[in-house]
Amino acid sequence: MSIFVELVTLQPHIAGQGCLIVKNWTGGHERLEFSIQRNQDGYFLQGDQHWSNSQYWFKVAHFSAAANGDELETVVGPQLVDPLLDVGGMATFRIVLREQGGEGHTEVGMLSPAPNLQSSVAASDEKQVAHEDTGQLKTPVSPPAVVAPEPEPEPEPEPEPEPVPEPVVEPVAPEPVPAPPPEPAAAKKKGWLIALIIAVLVLAAIAVGAWFWLNKTPAVDAPAGDTTQMPEPKPEPPADNQACTLDSMTTLPELAFVQACIKKAPGSAELLEIINVAKANNHCGVAQRLYANRAQAGDLQIAAAYAHEYDPKFHQASTCFAEPDKATAAYWYETILTQEPENAEAKARFEELKP
Structure with missing residues (x-):
């Protein structure tokens, strides 16, 4: 076994x-x-x-x-x-x-x-475990327990001092402030002239700003030689009817395609056709992931087909499955037997291939 x-x-x-x-x-x-x-x-x-x-x-x-x-x-x-x-x-x-x-x-x-x-x-506060280049696998050591220090005794509170009565201060009447002398007529006339000049300058500034705003030049398009590129958008997940197609297999990342296709839940026969398309187009990772996912989920037809890919009796050389592997084939036959102990083919092939 x-x-x-x-x-x-x-x-x-x-x-x-x-x-x-x-x-x-x-x-x-x-x-x-x-x-x-x-x-x-x-x-x-x-x-x-x-x-x-x-x-x-x-x-x-x-x-x-x-x-x-x-x-x-x-x-x-x-x-x-x-x-x-x-x-x-x-x-x-x-x-x-x-x-x-x-x-x-x-x-x-x-x-x-x-x-x-x-x-x-x-673990942001855990230290990485070091390993030698010789391949000797070292056992990680759990961090030591931290002992909290004993609390210091609280100091006894000091007695509060008795309140001291504040002295009573008699109010003092304020001295009268003399009124400022009246401004002369010449000073009043000078202040009015300064205010008028400031108002004229403000109106001139507003007029200049309005003229520039009304006559501003529209934005110029980027020159033809500009090579700045916008980041390409991430590929959107395909619709259900396109989830398992060769086009999606080619354009999507491997894991994204497998997740989308498994989510569609094709039948065993349909999934085998998809796997054959992946093998024919050298998408080996997709074929193996689809095989393993459904075989581990209990699909006995897929598990048997996956075992045949490695079984010397059924093996057909391809880019994705170049050589047979007895141990891997035996593992998938044993997986079938855990759910269907009386499966004749799986029982016979496992007995012949097991190490």
């Missing part, structure tokens, strides 16, 4: 960290290593959180036994959690677990990240 690996949140939850739980492993607990491969392009996760076409091995010195005794578990940090979450929820991951060196026990299965995992970006 293939192994099945889950990446779940810690208790209590820490952003950027998780617990890797391995089910159905029949080997030992010490000196193990594993590699992770995504289905979109077949790339492998590297120790620096990037994806490459070369296989990379994460080393674990010791896996702990879970409480039920049938599973293995180890705590992992942003080195695994962040890149798996960056790929997106539509991706699937293949994991190979073996004894270090590759000469001992080896098993293959699928890795499933929990939907409530959070990347390390969500």
Whole structure:
């Protein structure tokens, strides 16, 4: 039976960290290593959180036994959690677990990240966990608890001073202010003349402003040589009748197309035709995402077709599925058997292909 690996949140939850739980492993607990491969392009996760076409091995010195005794578990940090979450929820991951060196026990299965995992970006005050370039996977350390200082005793209040009566001040009558002398006639005439000059200047300023406003030159269009470009608008989601067409597949981002097409909920036969169109036009990520989404949702016809893409007995070489893969085919046959245990083809092919 293939192994099945889950990446779940810690208790209590820490952003950027998780617990890797391995089910159905029949080997030992010490000196193990594993590699992770995504289905979109077949790339492998590297120790620096990037994806490459070369296989990379994460080393674990010791896996702990879970409480039920049938599973293995180890705590992992942003080195695994962040890149798996960056790929997106539509991706699937293949994991190979073996004894270090590759000469001992080896098993293959699928890795499933929990939907409530959070990347390390969500923790603004948590430190990133460092990892060596050798591929040795380090266990993250939870931050120490902070002990609050004991409160200082409050000082005793000082007694309030007794109020002192204010002295009574007798009111004093104000001295009379002499009236200003009357302005002479010449001063009055000069003030009137200044006011008249100011009024004339204000009226002249208003007239000049009105003339400029009435005779202003209209705005000139931008010259023909201006190369300034406006940002292109984001593509609008297609209408329901265009959600799964080749035109939408070509113009929309891969994930946006898959979400729109799945939302339309085509039948199994119709979805297989859409997948064949994607394969014929080298939209391999679209084909694999549509396969995985509906197969994991319980569509047994899609799951069987996806298994045939990897099964050496049914495999037909194409750009999207260049070579058969027994372990991946066995996983999808096993997925069918979890819902339909008496499926004859799935049972026979799984028995032949299982590691």
